[in-house]
Amino acid sequence: MKKFKVSLLNVKNSGLSIAKCFGLCGIDPLYFKGKKIFVKPNIVFWTSQVNFPKWGVITTSKVVEGVVKYLKECGASDIVIGEGSVLYNPKDKTLQYQAFKGLGYDKLEARYGVKLVSVHDGPFKKVEVDKGIFLKFNEKAVESDVIVDLPVLKTHAQTKVSLGIKNLKGLLDMGSRKKTHSADEKKNLDYIISRFPKVFNEVVTLIDGIYSLERGPSYDGKPYKTDILIGSKDLISADKVGSYILGYEPLEVPHIAHAIEYNNRAIDLSDIEIIGENPDDYRRKYEYDFAYTEDGSMPKPFEKIGIKGLSYPKYDTTLCTYCSGLNGAILTAIARAWKGEPWDDVEILTGKIKEPSYKKTTILIGQCMYKRHKDNKKIKNPIFVKGCPPDPEEINNALKKAGIDVDPNILKNFESLPGLFMQRYKGKKEFDESYFTIE
Ligand code: SF4
Numbered sequence: 379m380k381k382f383k384v385s386l387l388n389v390k391n392s393g394l395s396i397a398k399c400f401g402l403c404g405i406d407p408l409y410f411k412g413k414k415i416f417v418k419p420n421i422v423f424w425t426s427q428v429n430f431p432k433w434g435v436i437t438t439s440k441v442v443e444g445v446v447k448y449l450k451e452c453g454a455s456d457i458v459i460g461e462g463s464v465l466y467n468p469k470d471k472t473l474q475y476q477a478f479k480g481l482g483y484d485k486l487e488a489r490y491g492v493k494l495v496s497v498h499d500g501p502f503k504k505v506e507v508d509k510g511i512f513l514k515f516n517e518k519a520v521e522s523d524v525i526v527d528l529p530v531l532k533t534h535a536q537t538k539v540s541l542g543i544k545n546l547k548g549l550l551d552m553g554s555r556k557k558t559h560s561a562d563e564k565k566n567l568d569y570i571i572s573r574f575p576k577v578f579n580e581v582v583t584l585i586d587g588i589y590s591l592e593r594g595p596s597y598d599g600k601p602y603k604t605d606i607l608i609g610s611k612d613l614i615s616a617d618k619v620g621s622y623i624l625g626y627e628p629l630e631v632p633h634i635a636h637a638i639e640y641n642n643r644a645i646d647l648s649d650i651e652i653i654g655e656n657p658d659d660y661r662r663k664y665e666y667d668f669a670y671t672e673d674g675s676m677p678k679p680f681e682k683i684g685i686k687g688l689s690y691p692k693y694d695t696t697l698c699t700y701c702s703g704l705n706g707a708i709l710t711a712i713a714r715a716w717k718g719e720p721w722d723d724v725e726i727l728t729g730k731i732k733e734p735s736y737k738k739t740t741i742l743i744g745q746c747m748y749k750r751h752k753d754n755k756k757i758k759n760p761i762f763v764k765g766c767p768p769d770p771e772e773i774n775n776a777l778k779k780a781g782i783d784v785d786p787n788i789l790k791n792f793e794s795l796p797g798l799f800m801q802r803y804k805g806k807k808e809f810d811e812s813y814f815t816i817e
Pocket of ligand 1: 556696697698699700701729730743744745746747765766767768
């Protein structure tokens with residue numbers, strides 16, 4: 379049986395050597411010669427308002443720099459670094475470039491002549507990823523000879539892991555991203571993203587495990603310093619190994635399981651040769667999920683502080699990134715508004731498919747909830763927050779109207795919230811900010 383090669387490098391023992399990592403998995407430097415390369419880091423989120431934890435959240439700039447240097451030495455003809463971080467304001471044309479600058483990529487532009495591209499600027503190419511499912515991908519990425527895919531080694535609250543396959547979602551336009559969080563039970567988020575490997579000409583994956591992340595994908599997860607790199611010319615193999623190290627057999631991760639079936643691959647690691655370190659020396663269970671009460675009616679921390687009179691059921695995979703980002707701020711605002719007096723039987727619903735349990739008041743967040751329930755006469759006192767994504771100001775008003783007196787600044791300034799998480803890392807030397815800078 380043909381075996382796909384995956385390299386596993388410990389950067390403490392071997393140095394941060396991209397050449398070594400690629401060499402071990404059989405990638406010859408000549409492979410990149412004269413090719414058009416699209417480098418896709420993972421900058422899942424960015425704000426220029428505050429410094430926020432990037433460990434395990436964003437691809438380290440050290441890895442991005444190492445890759446660009448290596449590609450240059452290999453004689454790649456054209457190198458683009460492109461990303462489409464979450465934009466809460468779709469008209470924002472500057473945030474992506476602020477992220478690139480904040481991570482030092484402007485130096486790569488000046489030093490190596492790479493082009494920095496915001497995926498959001500397009501143009502986009504429509505691709506049929508599955509029968510009848512059309513998505514728009516950044517054209518430069520689709521037409522490049524090779525995508526160098528640089529995800530972070532992390533788990534993900536919706537897709538269990540976010541590795542090479544999931545990182546490619548950042549190449550979609552906004553409408554297509556929303557579409558991937560489909561309400562179709564079968565052709566859901568996991569199913570749709572499992573089709574990504576076939577969209578591109580070739581994908582070389584390098585999973586950045588210098589820092590890894592539990593309960594990702596964002597700054598509220600728990601990072602670890604793990605000092606590994608996982609490389610492969612085969613995207614599915616890289617993800618199988620990455621997921622194994624995060625504690626999940628490939629079949630336990632729905633989108634990898636779909637990709638295995640679709641591409642007729644082995645259900646385990648038996649079709650992979652791992653070269654370098656032994657994955658079992660690094661493997662442990664990373665939780666992916668945030669804890670909710672047994673009946674799923676609210677997050678465990680809400681129960682712990684004694685919140686009563688509120689039902690805020692757990693997010694599902696139909697909640698797309700934009701509403702997801704706000705969800706965290708809503709939860710924080712509610713937790714801080716709790717003064718020990720039960721609220722008056724309020725329910726908050728998000729995503730595309732949630733059904734009410736008919737409390738006294740139902741807050742329905744986002745355009746999707748509005749469309750689904752606007753004609754539902756059984757809801758006694760509906761408060762709709764329309765918009766896609768919804769306006770934080772209107773969420774404030776809705777919560778107030780339902781008797782939950784939140785501090786309006788938390789939602790208004792939700793992009794500053796990540797700064798509060800920096801406290802956790804004070805005095806912890808292993809969380810080194812210099813990994814996200816380029817000298
Ligand atoms: S309302 Fe929210 S869940 Fe619905 S498409 Fe818009 S961002 Fe996604």
